[in-house]
Amino acid sequence: MGVKLKQKDGAWWLFINHNGLRKAKKIGSDKRVALDVKKKVEAKLALGDFSLDEQKAVPTFGEYAERWIATVVPALNKSGTLRNYRMTLNKHIMPVFGKMKISEINRFSIKEFLLDKTNQGYSASVVRNLKNIISGILGIAVDEETIETNPSYRLGKLKSKVEPKAIEPLSREELAHLLDAFKKYYPQDYPMALTLARTGMRFGELLGLKWGDIDFHGSFINIQRSLSKSRIEETPKSGKSRRVDMSKQLCEVLKDLLKQRKRQTLKAGWRELPEFVFINTQGKPLDDSHWRERTFEKALAKAGMRRIKVHTLRHTYASLLIQNGESLFYVQKQLGHSSISITCDTYGHLSPQGNHDAVNRLDDNATQTQVKNNRLETY
Numbered sequence: 001m002g003v004k005l006k007q008k009d010g011a012w013w014l015f016i017n018h019n020g021l022r023k024a025k026k027i028g029s030d031k032r033v034a035l036d037v038k039k040k041v042e043a044k045l046a047l048g049d050f051s052l053d054e055q056k057a058v059p060t061f062g063e064y065a066e067r068w069i070a071t072v073v074p075a076l077n078k079s080g081t082l083r084n085y086r087m088t089l090n091k092h093i094m095p096v097f098g099k100m101k102i103s104e105i106n107r108f109s110i111k112e113f114l115l116d117k118t119n120q121g122y123s124a125s126v127v128r129n130l131k132n133i134i135s136g137i138l139g140i141a142v143d144e145e146t147i148e149t150n151p152s153y154r155l156g157k158l159k160s161k162v163e164p165k166a167i168e169p170l171s172r173e174e175l176a177h178l179l180d181a182f183k184k185y186y187p188q189d190y191p192m193a194l195t196l197a198r199t200g201m202r203f204g205e206l207l208g209l210k211w212g213d214i215d216f217h218g219s220f221i222n223i224q225r226s227l228s229k230s231r232i233e234e235t236p237k238s239g240k241s242r243r244v245d246m247s248k249q250l251c252e253v254l255k256d257l258l259k260q261r262k263r264q265t266l267k268a269g270w271r272e273l274p275e276f277v278f279i280n281t282q283g284k285p286l287d288d289s290h291w292r293e294r295t296f297e298k299a300l301a302k303a304g305m306r307r308i309k310v311h312t313l314r315h316t317y318a319s320l321l322i323q324n325g326e327s328l329f330y331v332q333k334q335l336g337h338s339s340i341s342i343t344c345d346t347y348g349h350l351s352p353q354g355n356h357d358a359v360n361r362l363d364d365n366a367t368q369t370q371v372k373n374n375r376l377e378t379y
Contacts, residue, residue: 003042005034006148015148032294062098065089068137080228092130103139107151169316181303189295191257192278198250200317200335205311207286209277219246227285242336318347
């Protein structure tokens with residue numbers, strides 16, 4: 001409850017919140033007049049002589065959330081992002097804020113909510129996504145002047161009491177063991193597993209891969225789309241295409257797969273070669289959940305390995321590159337991260353920490369020569 005003044009476009013506005021109702025009234029450009037009106041309204045509220053019954057009740061957060069998910073999100077995001085936002089809203093945000101009036105939500109309640117999620121072990125990126133969703137919804141209320149400011153701004157840092165869950169990539173030996181299991185038990189799916197292991201593609205990007213994206217001469221792949229739930233996204237998650245280098249082994253395996261696919265096309269009587277690289281028996285793109293459950297998890301079991309997600313192969317690819325001495329910048333470009341900070345936050349701890357030889361090489365030539373002579377004298 002209260003009365004506040006706010007200047008907008010050169011004019012002073014009076015915002016009145018009282019008993020769950022709200023009213024906004026334009027006063028004019030004179031601040032003294034606006035302050036005088038504010039005092040009079042406050043006095044009437046204190047005496048109980050002021051009524052907002054003719055005004056509509058303040059909308060709930062849930063009402064604004066429905067409008068946001070129905071209008072703003074589809075205009076700015078892909079269908080996959082829309083589904084994720086809706087699931088996130090229903091699972092995390094609506095149970096807490098859904099029935100609250102939009103004017104009742106403040107910085108403390110938002111920060112408390114986000115801190116609780118952090119302490120439950122959710123990653124920084126998940127918590128950041130929750131904050132962005134809440135902020136987007138509250139932004140509509142600000143634009144409509146239902147609330148004066150967006151309380152999700154400037155919340156400060158959220159310090160978790162729970163250690164973030166570390167990624168657990170496969171070792172080089174474990175990866176080789178898994179790929180051997182694919183070769184032995186699921187040879188038709190070995191090219192898929194090897195592509196994931198040698199490119200670090202997201203699974204949706206792999207399913208959306210077309211033969212026209214592969215340059216066998218240059219040994220690289222242009223990742224231009226993603227496929228999820230049988231829906232094709234015109235660009236990958238980052239919003240732009242990227243080029244990924246292919247290893248010699250992967251290049252040869254995909255060349256062999258292309259030859260097999262041409263023979264399969266003739267045998268099945270298909271009119272033309274399917275454009276997607278990885279397909280089902282009908283020549284259509286694979287279903288992501290079916291492959292995870294019917295092939296990947298079974299291959300893990302055949303190999304006698306712990307249960308991991310398909311996405312772990314992406315982490316494994318990044319960790320092996322870093323162990324080989326590749327720069328985080330190269331890893332970022334291969335993985336398609338939107339910024340180097342994401343790569344550093346995720347994989348920075350895997351980078352070599354350096355040694356004294358590295359800093360010694362910064363010294364003057366004379367000093368370096370003396371160091372080398374001293375080393376020789378010790379032998």
